[in-house]
Amino acid sequence: MAAHATSRLGALPRAVPGLAMLRSYRPSLLGKDLVAGLVLTTLLVPQGMAYAELAGLPAITGLYTTILALLGYALFGPSRVLVLGPDSSLGPMIAAVVVPLVASDGDTGTAVAYASVLALMVGAITVLAGVFKLGFIADLLSRPTQIGYMNGLALTILVSQLPKLFGFSVDADGLIGEAVAFAEAVSDGETVGAALAVGAACLVLITGLQHLWPIFPAVLAAVVLAIAAVAVFDLADRGVELVGELPSGFPPLTLPTVPIGDLGLLLAGALGISLVSLTDTISTASVFADKTGEELDGDREMIGVGAASIAAGCFQGFPVSTSGSRTAVAFQSGARTQVTGLVGAAAIITVLVAAPGLLRNLPQPALAAVVIAASLSLADIAGLRRLRRQRRSDFVLALVAFLSVALLGVLYGIAAAVGLSILNVFRRVWWPHQAILGRASGLRGYHDTAYRETTEHLPGLAIYRFDAPLLFANARTFRNQVRRLAAMEPRPVWIIVAAEPITDVDTTAADMLADLDTELDEAGTRLVFAELKDAVQAKVRTYGLAALSDDRFYATIRTAVEAYAATHAVTWVPGSSPYRLD
Known part of the structure; x- marks a missing residue:
């Protein structure tokens, strides 16, 4: 009996790697993890809020999601440095699933419930993929289709955020519809000059600093200066929309419910989101495993990212993925273990509990600038040019994936990208050399x-x-x-x-x-x-x-x-x- 109990206790750290890490944690690492966690928080807060709005959800849900993703992955994820949370590549996909389902009433509470159910589905799919060792599904997106998909996604995000950057909103769907509506609004004189000024300044600052001084927290600098500009220039009185007061405290454990008839649509979206999340996670984990000397365990990575999405879904959050940029910031700042993520989660909780009004004067155009900067990092024009030189058929594949996302929408685009990847493999088997x-x-x-x-x-x-x-x-x-x-x-x-x-x-x-x-x-x-x-x-x-x-x-x-x-x-x-x- 005692031996059986000991066996169960020994299996627990293997199932929950974070516990094994904490049991063997060396105090000498705490200083580096603490600094890295605090630096990371300066990026997590504005990006979490911005990506939540990109997904069509209240900004506060981005912070809830960030906290639970950090906690969930710290416990169940195998990598010591990977950072999970809201992601710019998932935001449009979440919006594509959720927004049509709540379009009739537009209630934010309903939207959050749908997004949380979506997170639970994505988490369950991802965990099951890890348990049954289905890591190969991440290969369903070939490199050319990934390049095309990401470029299409970058353009879609950019166009969707331009109205907010210019200080107005448009009522349109799809890339072409939003682009036309934006152009018409600009020609009709709806641009708010002060909003465009603060948004453009933030965008130039973020992209410029990221290029000249990558380790500097450019997003934090832009956010702080934007909040200061609101006070100095009375931007609220000049028509600039602000984030406003965030809810204080932490959300309770919530099991979201939606109409049974909508579960099929949510599941279809969850499959696409899971594929993108897994592909992003496996590729990012591979890069940082090489940097840290760790051995990549794709199946455990899937369980870790799935646990993060499930945790977020239980606390009014939405699906998450690995962030290469945030992981790079944590790594460059000295992160050594998952304690970095725990520090980041604790810091965000402190903001919500002790200083919920800290970001109430953050301009919405500044959040749009954060999202646009992220979209520019997704774009890979050089990759398209390289494919054009190296292999014309792969270039055509990337171009079709790009057009699929841009013209058909994000969800149909990812389905088309997967289909193209599979057809390309089939073509090479059908007509081999x-x-x-x-x-x-x-x-x-x-x-x-x-x-x-x-x-x-x-x-x-x-x-x-x-x-x-x-x-x-x-x-x-x-x-x-x-x-x-x-x-x-x-x-x-x-x-x-x-x-x-x-x-x-x-x-x-x-x-x-x-x-x-x-x-x-x-x-x-x-x-x-x-x-x-x-x-x-x-x-x-x-x-x-x-x-x-x-x-x-x-x-x-x-x-x-x-x-x-x-x-x-x-x-x-x-x-x-x-x-x-x-």
């Missing part, structure tokens, strides 16, 4: 004739390489190409398939091979395989393909070529192979 191999003077082995000038060949022999698993999707492609080779003049006597890249053969492809072999034999051409992996050969045998006997398989291309030359008494002759791919 194929080659005819030959011998080149001065080089050992057999080489792709499209890239090497071959100088000799064996009459009647074609060496064909197929660079993909042989599956239902590409079986027709393989068959048609082999048929075209077999029909060339002079008709090949043997077609050797350089099969080292063929890592699998499914039943559809096996049936195709059986039919193709019979067809070629009747026409006088023999199909043989070289370098097919033992595991794949064994699989082919289990399919019961009598035609593909053991004498059709050779360990290397060289042994297959030597067998052909010996069987047909031919020697190498000058000149390149007469066989070509279409």
Whole structure:
């Protein structure tokens, strides 16, 4: 009984890494973690409020979310330096789900309930993905689609915040609608000069300092100066909208409820948000694991970020993700453990309890500047240019992902980006690279004739390489190409398939091979395989393909070529192979 209890106690720190960290915490680290936590707080407060409004929610919910995300990840997350919280990339997605559902009444309480349910769903999906080791789903967004998606998201965020920066609001949906409404409002003279001045000044200050002095808390400087400007220049009397008094204290534990009929729409949104959150978290965690020398545990990272979203959802919060910029600030400020996040959470709680009016004079255009600065950091124009130089098909993929987000909206855009990534993989399996191999003077082995000038060949022999698993999707492609080779003049006597890249053969492809072999034999051409992996050969045998006997398989291309030359008494002759791919 005692041994069983000891086992349970030993398993607890493994399930809750934060407890293990606290049990072994060295007091000598407290100074660095304390300083890093306080520096981080200066960024967490304004960004949390700004990203909450970006999600269509009250600013205070951003602070609630930040606190619970820090606490949840500190307990369940494996990384010692990763910082979670409200995120600019998730804000538009949350708004895209929540705003249409509450559009009829516009009640903020209802919006918060929907966002909290969304957080619980995202958290549950993410935790389950970690428990069942489904980290590979983060790979559903390829790098080109990520670049396109992020650029589209950056443009969407920028356009959505321009009205607030100029001191007015617009009633429009979608990127084009918001852009047109903004342009019409500006032309109609609705711009509030004082609002634009303070917002533009904050934006220039933030972007300038981030470029010239990255470690300096540029957002804090902009916020402090904006609040000071309100007092000095009476900006409230000049039409500048302020954040106003925040609720004091901490929200109670709340289990949100929404109509059952809306759960399906929320779940669809939660799946997209989970994917983006996981992709962001895994990529950021990988970078900082390299910096700190830690080993990345993707499954535990998913559990950690899921726990953070669940914690936020229980206290009037919304879904969260990892922030690369905030993690970088914490790391550069000396963060060594999750205590940094605990210090940040405690500092925000202190603000809410002891000084809730501290930010009441913060101008809304300043928050818009914070969000726009974040959107500019999401944009990766250089990445698009690099893709255009490196691979035109990947550039087109990124461009389509960008247009999907910009024109269809964030949720449809992420669905399109995932679909494009999957289709791109399928396309490469469907139409893999194929080659005819030959011998080149001065080089050992057999080489792709499209890239090497071959100088000799064996009459009647074609060496064909197929660079993909042989599956239902590409079986027709393989068959048609082999048929075209077999029909060339002079008709090949043997077609050797350089099969080292063929890592699998499914039943559809096996049936195709059986039919193709019979067809070629009747026409006088023999199909043989070289370098097919033992595991794949064994699989082919289990399919019961009598035609593909053991004498059709050779360990290397060289042994297959030597067998052909010996069987047909031919020697190498000058000149390149007469066989070509279409």
